Amino acid sequence: MSKQKIGFIGIGxxxxxxxxxxxxxxxxxxxxxxxxxxxTDLLAAGAEEAFSPKEIAEKSDIVITMLPDxxxxxxxxxxxxxxxxxxxxxxVHIDMSSIAPTSAVxxxxxxxxxxxxxxDAPVSGGDVGALNATLSIMVGGEEELFExxxxxxxxxxxxxxxxxxxxxxxxVKACNQIxxxxxxxxMAEALVLGTKAGVDPAIIVEVLSGGYAQTxxxxxxxxxxxxxxxxxxxxxxFHYKDLNIILQTGNDYQVPLPASSLVHELYGAMxxxxxxxxxxxxxxxxxxxxxxxxxxxxx
Numbered sequence: 001m002s003k004q005k006i007g008f009i010g011i012g013x014x015x016x017x018x019x020x021x022x023x024x025x026x027x028x029x030x031x032x033x034x035x036x037x038x039x040t041d042l043l044a045a046g047a048e049e050a051f052s053p054k055e056i057a058e059k060s061d062i063v064i065t066m067l068p069d070x071x072x073x074x075x076x077x078x079x080x081x082x083x084x085x086x087x088x089x090x091x092v093h094i095d096m097s098s099i100a101p102t103s104a105v106x107x108x109x110x111x112x113x114x115x116x117x118x119x120d121a122p123v124s125g126g127d128v129g130a131l132n133a134t135l136s137i138m139v140g141g142e143e144e145l146f147e148x149x150x151x152x153x154x155x156x157x158x159x160x161x162x163x164x165x166x167x168x169x170x171x172v173k174a175c176n177q178i179x180x181x182x183x184x185x186x187m188a189e190a191l192v193l194g195t196k197a198g199v200d201p202a203i204i205v206e207v208l209s210g211g212y213a214q215t216x217x218x219x220x221x222x223x224x225x226x227x228x229x230x231x232x233x234x235x236x237x238f239h240y241k242d243l244n245i246i247l248q249t250g251n252d253y254q255v256p257l258p259a260s261s262l263v264h265e266l267y268g269a270m271x272x273x274x275x276x277x278x279x280x281x282x283x284x285x286x287x288x289x290x291x292x293x294x295x296x297x298x299x
Contacts, residue, residue: 005061243263
C-alpha cells in the first residue's frame with residue numbers, strides 16, 4: 001500500500017524542516033505558504049506546490065498546518081479558500097501549531113461536520129528538533145486516529161504522546177511553554193547577576209550545566225547567548241503569543257499563574273523594544289538593559 005499524500009501549510013523555520021523529514025521518509029508532499037520564497041528548496045527537492053489551503057486539501061490525504069497563532073489556524077482551516085472548502089470525507093487534519101485549546105476544539109468540531117478527523121499536535125524542540133526529527137509532539141484527539149497517523153508523526157519527532165481528547169495537546173503545550181519561559185528567565189537572571197559581579201558568563205554556563213541547574217534550554221542556547229547569538233530557533237514574538245494563550249487558559253480554568261504573568265511582562269518588554277524576531281533566549285537583553293551589563297563574551 002502506497003503512503004498517503006501529505007499537504008503541509010506553513011513552511012517557516014519549523015515547517016520547512018518538518019516537511020523535509022516527511023519527504024526523507026518517503027511521503028509525497030504538496031506545500032503552501034503565503035511567502036512563496038520559503039518553498040524554493042522543498043520544490044527543488046521534489047515537493048509539489050499548491051496556491052491555497054483549499055487546493056492543498058483537494059490534493060492531499062492528510063493536511064498538516066504549522067502556523068503562528070490561533071487566528072491564522074482558524075482562517076486557513078475555516079476561512080475563504082480554506083482547508084474546509086477542499087476536504088472530502090475521511091481526510092485527516094493535523095494542526096501542529098501552538099494555539100489556544102479552545103481554537104483547536106473549534107476547528108476540530110467544524111471539520112467533523114465535513115467528515116474530517118482532527119488532531120491537535122503541537123511540538124517542542126525548536127529548530128534543532130525539527131531539523132533532526134527529534135521533536136516532542138503532544139497530541140490531542142481520538143486514540144484510534146492517533147495510532148493511524150503515528151508513523152507520520154514519527155517522521156518528524158521522537159517523543160510522541162497522546163495527551164487526551166481534542167485540545168489536550170494544546171493544553172500540554174501551554175504547560176511546556178510555561179516551563180521553557182521560566183528556564184530562559186532563570187538562566188538570564190543567573191548570567192546577568194554573575195556577569196555584573198565580574199564572572200565570565202561562559203564559565204557560569206559551564207558550571208551550571210554540570211549541576212542541578214542543568215536544563216536542555218541551557219545546553220542548546222546557553223553557549224549561543226554568551227556569544228551574543230540570538231538567531232532565532234523560535235522567535236520571541238511567538239513565545240509572547242504562547243504566553244498570551246497561557247494566561248488566557250489560566251483565566252478560563254481559574255488557575256492563578258503569578259510567575260507566568262511576570263515572564264509575560266518581560267517578553268512584552270522585548271516586543272516594545274522591537275526585539276520580537278530574536279530567539280526567545282533573547283529575553284536576557286531586557287535584564288541586561290535593566291542591569292546595564294552585557295552577559296556575553298563577544299559582540
